[in-house]
Amino acid sequence: MASTVIGIDVGGTNIKMGLVNQEGHIFFKTALNTKAYISDKEKLIKALAEVILVSLRQNKITVKGVAGIGIGLPGLIDPSAGVVRFLPNIPGWKNVSLKKYLERYTGIPVFLENDVNMITLGEWKFGAGRGLKDIVCITLGTGVGGGLILDGRLYRGAGWAAGEVGHIPLNEEGPKCNCGGWACLENSAGNQYLNAQAAKRFGRKVMAMKDVGDLARAGDKKAFAFWEEVGVHLANGLTGVVNLLNPSHIIVGGGMANNSRFIFPALRKRIKERAMVVQGRMVKVVRAKLGDDAGIIGAKVLVEEMILEIRAAMTDAV
Numbered sequence: 299m300a301s302t303v304i305g306i307d308v309g310g311t312n313i314k315m316g317l318v319n320q321e322g323h324i325f326f327k328t329a330l331n332t333k334a335y336i337s338d339k340e341k342l343i344k345a346l347a348e349v350i351l352v353s354l355r356q357n358k359i360t361v362k363g364v365a366g367i368g369i370g371l372p373g374l375i376d377p378s379a380g381v382v383r384f385l386p387n388i389p390g391w392k393n394v395s396l397k398k399y400l401e402r403y404t405g406i407p408v409f410l411e412n413d414v415n416m417i418t419l420g421e422w423k424f425g426a427g428r429g430l431k432d433i434v435c436i437t438l439g440t441g442v443g444g445g446l447i448l449d450g451r452l453y454r455g456a457g458w459a460a461g462e463v464g465h466i467p468l469n470e471e472g473p474k475c476n477c478g479g480w481a482c483l484e485n486s487a488g489n490q491y492l493n494a495q496a497a498k499r500f501g502r503k504v505m506a507m508k509d510v511g512d513l514a515r516a517g518d519k520k521a522f523a524f525w526e527e528v529g530v531h532l533a534n535g536l537t538g539v540v541n542l543l544n545p546s547h548i549i550v551g552g553g554m555a556n557n558s559r560f561i562f563p564a565l566r567k568r569i570k571e572r573a574m575v576v577q578g579r580m581v582k583v584v585r586a587k588l589g590d591d592a593g594i595i596g597a598k599v600l601v602e603e604m605i606l607e608i609r610a611a612m613t614d615a616v
């Protein structure tokens with residue numbers, strides 16, 4: 299199998315790209331600002347293909363030396379059809395055959411996946427989830443994202459939409475959520491809510507989570523209490539996940555995980571208190587290890603798993 303994998307992480311304002319070697323190390327990185335292409339998807343896909351081909355030339359790697367391109371996108375993806383169904387925070391991306399076009403422009407096999415699933419794959423094989431079979435990976439940031447490895451496989455669900463930990467309803471009634479539901483975990487543990495809460499609590503106009511983190515690091519008692527509450531909110535949602543799936547580990551990543559030492563004690567304590575005996579005793583809450591690179595490294599895992607699956611299907615068909 300060709301040894302290099304191209305990992306791509308699509309965000310709202312830029313697309314990050316990395317070349318990943320056999321050991322899961324990124325040995326080349328670049329990024330493409332998407333602003334100039336916001337209204338023209340075809341132009342954007344062509345520009346992305348160009349970045350890919352130029353990067354390969356710079357690194358003296360031929361197209362044949364690449365096993366595949368793995369792309370993580372923030373939204374609903376159909377990996378089997380290679381279609382981006384819907385990206386809630388990037389306008390205009392609806393039913394885009396990204397796989398087809400990018401394969402045409404680059405000549406390299408392309409595999410798509412939801413971005414949190416990609417992070418989950420990366421952490422599973424090369425980060426905090428190494429050697430484990432049952433993990434729940436959550437990302438704390440603008441939203442609360444989730445990915446599931448169950449029985450040694452990424453669990454995608456019947457419509458590729460599984461793992462939405464942030465949209466577990468906590469109550470029977472509560473605030474409306476962007477997902478169309480209400481009283482979701484994200485409504486009490488996502489950045490939008492927490493930023494507003496922090497501003498109110500600390501009497502400021504605007505307050506980012508980093509500011510509350512800085513206060514906690516400086517020993518501010520109110521900031522400690524704030525993070526403790528975040529831990530309790532998260533635990534209230536995650537207890538259901540723990541009871542349902544009996545994971546051995548919950549891996550916590552995303553920007554807010556920088557404050558894990560203030561969040562984790564309350565999170566762990568509340569899960570132990572609320573979860574059923576076996577599940578609660580077993581589960582360990584740990585911090586993600588790969589940081590911002592998890593998605594790009596996850597692309598390597600995705601590409602290899604998909605190629606193995608395709609080969610197995612072909613053998614079955616013979």
Ligand SMILES: [Zn+2]
Nearest residue numbers: 465475477482
């Ligand atoms: Zn929701």
